[in-house]
Amino acid sequence: MSAVLLLCTGASVGTPVRTGALVAALVLAALPVAVVAVLTLLNVRNVALNRAADGTVESVAWTGRRTIVHRPDSVRVHALLGKTRNGEPHVMSNLLVIAARGEPTPIVLVPQWWPKPDLDRLTTAIRVPVEYADPETPGQFAARYPGARLPWTLRFGLWFPLLIVLAVTAALIGWIALLNAL
Structure with a gap:
């Protein structure tokens, strides 16, 4: 996934990686995991x-x-x-x-x-x-x-957070690719 993000932000053999795009890609790649972690923490004994x-x-x-x-x-x-x-x-x-x-x-x-x-x-x-x-x-x-109501981690198991991570990551990759094309 990181390699795809780097390619979307302009990383290649012949050109250097733009620092701003690399930082944005890394932050945005961690965003879905952070969202799932926050939701899990809010559901646990809250x-x-x-x-x-x-x-x-x-x-x-x-x-x-x-x-x-x-x-x-x-x-x-x-x-x-x-x-x-x-x-x-x-x-x-x-x-x-x-x-x-x-x-x-x-x-x-x-x-x-x-x-x-x-x-x-x-x-x-x-x-x-x-x-x-x-x-x-x-x-x-x-x-x-x-x-x-069962806790969502028991209702959906790992499929729900995995689906969130994959969907948000795919959207971010597309967004970064569009920004790179501008």
Whole structure:
């Protein structure tokens, strides 16, 4: 990819590389990776959890999305299964689901993103024993909890950030080639 960017900015055997174009190409080549890194950091444990005196638990994501569960009656740990390259199932992540009967949307947390004392304090305050569900695929999890939103890194795996990086890189290469032609 770097070689393509250098060629688009005018690098060749016979002519020297223009410094300004080279710096712009390197900065713009790092931009897609920076965008994916920032989105990932914003999604990782960037959730505020509030528990009211009446037992209501509220989750507020960094996007402002609020999920409220009135008087939770189940706290479950779900192991999500993925497939390795040879097709073998493996646990790709665990999810902690806080739900109540009659509530359309549960609170879904990724326990690995939280310090254990914080999670212990939360589950103790809810006063509901933690259960462990059988391992299931993301599709089975979505069917069980239709209103739940999985973190985008689990919904799309690595394909989504890879697609973002490739699309932005292709656009930048075209943009740099157009600037070079002017």
